[in-house]
Amino acid sequence: MEIIAQRPKSLTDLQFTYCPGCTHGISHRLIAEAMDELDMRNNMMGVAPVGCSVFAYKFFDCDMAEAAHGRAPALATGMKRSRPNMHVFTYQGDGDLAAIGTAEIIHAANRGEHITVFFVNNAIYGMTGGQMAPTTLPGMKTSTSPYGRDEKDIGYPIKVCELLSSLVAPYFIERVSLLSPQDIMKAKKVVKKALQFNKEERGFTFVEFVSTCPTNWGLAPIDAMKWAKENMLPFFPLGNYRDKSVEGGK
Amino acid sequence: MAEKILMKGNEAVAEAAIRAGCRLYFAYPITPQSELIEYMAKMMPKVDGVFVQAESEVAAINMVYGASGTGRRVMTSSSSPGISLKMEGISYIAGANLPAVIVNVQRGGPGLGDIQPAQGDYFQATKGGGHGDYRLIVLAPSTVQEFADMADLAFDLADKYRNPVMILSDGLLGQMMEPVEFKPSKTKEEMEALDKQHYDWCMYPNEDEPNHHHHEINSLEIDPLILEQHVIKLGKKYDKIEKNEIRYEEYNISDENEVVVVAFGTAARIAKSAIDQLQEEGTSIGMIRPITVWPYPYEAISNVLHEKVRKVVVCELNLGQMVEDVKLAVNGKLPVEFLGKVGGILFTPDEIKAKILGTEGE
Numbered sequence: 001m002e003i004i005a006q007r008p009k010s011l012t013d014l015q016f017t018y019c020p021g022c023t024h025g026i027s028h029r030l031i032a033e034a035m036d037e038l039d040m041r042n043n044m045m046g047v048a049p050v051g052c053s054v055f056a057y058k059f060f061d062c063d064m065a066e067a068a069h070g071r072a073p074a075l076a077t078g079m080k081r082s083r084p085n086m087h088v089f090t091y092q093g094d095g096d097l098a099a100i101g102t103a104e105i106i107h108a109a110n111r112g113e114h115i116t117v118f119f120v121n122n123a124i125y126g127m128t129g130g131q132m133a134p135t136t137l138p139g140m141k142t143s144t145s146p147y148g149r150d151e152k153d154i155g156y157p158i159k160v161c162e163l164l165s166s167l168v169a170p171y172f173i174e175r176v177s178l179l180s181p182q183d184i185m186k187a188k189k190v191v192k193k194a195l196q197f198n199k200e201e202r203g204f205t206f207v208e209f210v211s212t213c214p215t216n217w218g219l220a221p222i223d224a225m226k227w228a229k230e231n232m233l234p235f236f237p238l239g240n241y242r243d244k245s246v247e248g249g250k
Numbered sequence: 251m252a253e254k255i256l257m258k259g260n261e262a263v264a265e266a267a268i269r270a271g272c273r274l275y276f277a278y279p280i281t282p283q284s285e286l287i288e289y290m291a292k293m294m295p296k297v298d299g300v301f302v303q304a305e306s307e308v309a310a311i312n313m314v315y316g317a318s319g320t321g322r323r324v325m326t327s328s329s330s331p332g333i334s335l336k337m338e339g340i341s342y343i344a345g346a347n348l349p350a351v352i353v354n355v356q357r358g359g360p361g362l363g364d365i366q367p368a369q370g371d372y373f374q375a376t377k378g379g380g381h382g383d384y385r386l387i388v389l390a391p392s393t394v395q396e397f398a399d400m401a402d403l404a405f406d407l408a409d410k411y412r413n414p415v416m417i418l419s420d421g422l423l424g425q426m427m428e429p430v431e432f433k434p435s436k437t438k439e440e441m442e443a444l445d446k447q448h449y450d451w452c453m454y455p456n457e458d459e460p461n462h463h464h465h466e467i468n469s470l471e472i473d474p475l476i477l478e479q480h481v482i483k484l485g486k487k488y489d490k491i492e493k494n495e496i497r498y499e500e501y502n503i504s505d506e507n508e509v510v511v512v513a514f515g516t517a518a519r520i521a522k523s524a525i526d527q528l529q530e531e532g533t534s535i536g537m538i539r540p541i542t543v544w545p546y547p548y549e550a551i552s553n554v555l556h557e558k559v560r561k562v563v564v565c566e567l568n569l570g571q572m573v574e575d576v577k578l579a580v581n582g583k584l585p586v587e588f589l590g591k592v593g594g595i596l597f598t599p600d601e602i603k604a605k606i607l608g609t610e611g612e
Binding site for chain 1: 274276300302304305306308309310312313314315316317318319320322324338339342346453454455456462463464465466467468469470
C-alpha cells in the first residue's frame with residue numbers, strides 16, 4: 001500500500017495543546033513537512049518561545065531549546081555560532097517577538113544571522129488570556145484594551161516584515177497567511193523556500209504567518225478566519241518583502 | 251617555569267579563559283570591564299573562536315544560554331549594572347542545568363553608581379539575584395594571578411556540576427596590572443574531548459539517522475509535581491557543591507590570634523597589609539579569606555575562633571553584606587564588627603588596623 005499522507009517525521013507523537021481551530025497546528029505542520037522534505041531534521045536545532053507555542057520544544061522532533069520571553073533570536077545566535085554546521089530556527093508569537101523581544105529580533109536580523117525565524121501574528125496574547133499585543137489592530141478589543149486599542153494612547157500595530165525589510169542584511173522576508181486552504185498551500189511553499197535558503201547558508205530568513213486566535217477573539221474558527229481576512233490583511237499586506245535570491249530582488 | 255607577563259586583570263582572565271578552551275564569548279561594553287571584551291574581540295578570531303558584541307546584556311546572556319545548550323565552553327562578562335540585566339538569563343541557565351562562566355568586574359552602586367571598585371554585588375551573587383531557587387558557584391579573586399587562574403577553575407566547576415559559575419571580581423582587580431603566569435593552552439586532543447563532553451544531553455543533532463535524538467534545553471515544567479522533583483534535584487546538586495567545593499585561604503592563623511578578620515577579594519588584599527604591620531608591632535591577627543563566597547566557608551571561620559580571639563572583624567567594600575554569613579559562622583560566640591567603604595572608595599591598612607585595635611576616631 002502506498003502512503004500518500006502521514007504525520008511528518010519532524011513532529012513528535014505528542015498531541016498538540018492548542019485550542020480547537022487554532023492555526024499553530026497548521027504552522028507547526030508546514031514547518032515539519034518542509035524539514036522532512038529538505039532532509040533537515042537530523043541537523044536542525046529549534047528555539048521555542050514563551051506564549052501559546054511554549055511547548056513547541058516538545059512538538060518538533062529535533063533538538064530544541066526553550067527560551068525566555070522574547071529571547072529566542074539571541075539563543076539562536078549562540079546556538080548557530082557555536083555549531084555552524086547545524087541549522088537553527090525560532091518559532092515566536094507577536095508578543096514575544098514584537099514587544100518584549102524587539103531588540104533581539106532586530107539585531108539578529110541586522111547581523112544577518114544564518115537562522116530562520118517563524119513569526120506567528122494573531123494580534124493578541126493568547127496564553128495569558130487575550131491581552132493587547134503590539135500587533136493588535138486599532139479599535140480591537142482585548143482584555144487590556146477593553147474599550148478598543150486607542151492608537152492615540154498606545155500607538156499603531158507594528159508591521160514587522162516592513163520594519164525588518166528596512167535592514168540591509170536579511171536575505172528573505174515574506175508574510176503569508178493561514179486563513180484558507182489555498183493560503184496554506186502558498187504558505188507551505190514560502191516556508192520551504194526559507195528553510196531551503198537556511199540549508200544553503202544564504203543568511204537571515206523570516207516568515208510571518210497571519211494567524212487567528214478564535215478563543216481570545218471570541219469567534220468560531222471559520223468566523224475568525226473571515227475576520228482576519230477582512231481586518232488583518234488590509235493592515236498586514238501579504239507578500240514578499242525581501243528576496244535576495246532573485247536578481248534585482250528587493 | 252612559564253614566563254610572567256604584566257597584564258591587567260581584565261585581560262588576564264580573558265587570556266586564561268581562551269587557554270581553558272573557551273571559544274565562545276558574548277558580551278556588551280561596560281566600564282570597568284571593557285578591556286575584557288576588547289581582548290576577546292582581538293583574540294577570538296585568532297583562535298577560530300566566536301566573538302559577538304551583543305545588542306544588550308540581556309541578549310548576551312541569552313546567547314550564552316543558547317551556546318551552552320550546544321555543549322561548548324562559553325563565557326560572558328560585565329560590571330554591576332550589566333550583571334543585573336543578565337539575571338534573567340542566569341536564572342534560566344541555572345534552571346536548565348547548563349554550564350556557563352560569568353565574570354562580574356564590580357563597580358559602585360546601586361543604580362548607575364560609579365565606575366570605581368566595590369563589592370556591593372555580594373548579595374546578588376551569593377543569595378540569588380535572579381528568580382527562583384538556584385545557586386551560582388561564586389569565586390572571589392584577590393590578585394590578578396588568582397583572577398586568571400579562576401577562569402580555568404570556573405569552567406571545570408561549571409562543566410562538572412552543569413551549573414553557572416560567577417567570578418566576582420572588581421574594578422581594582424580588573425584594571426590593575428600584575429605579573430601573571432598562565433597555564434598552557436588546551437591541546438587539540440583536550441579541546442576535542444571538551445567539545446564532546448556534553449553529547450549525552452546537549453543540543454547537537456546527530457546526522458546519523460539511527461542516532462537521531464530529541465534533546466531539550468529547558469527550564470519549564472508546567473506540572474507542579476514534576477517541577478517539585480526538578481527543584482529538589484537542583485537542591486541536591488547544591489548540597490553536593492557545598493560539601494565538595496568550599497575554598498578559602500587562612501592567613502596568619504595561629505593560637506596567638508587576638509582578632510580574626512574575614513574579608514574577600516580586594517578588601518582582603520588591604521587587610522593583609524594591616525595584619526602584616528600589626529604582626530610586626532607584636533599583635534597577632536589571623537584572617538579567613540573566602541575564595542568561594544558561595545559555597546561559603548562557615549566552618550573555616552568557626553574553627554579558628556581559638557581561646558585568645560576576642561572578636562571578629564569583617565572588612566568589605568559595601569555596607570556589610572557578608573557580615574550576615576560571618577555571624578552565622580560565629581554563631582553568637584564573639585562580637586562581629588564591621589568596617590566598610592562604599593562609593594568606590596577603598597580603606598587604608600591604617601583604617602583596618604584602627605578597627606582591629608578599637609582605636610578608630612583616636
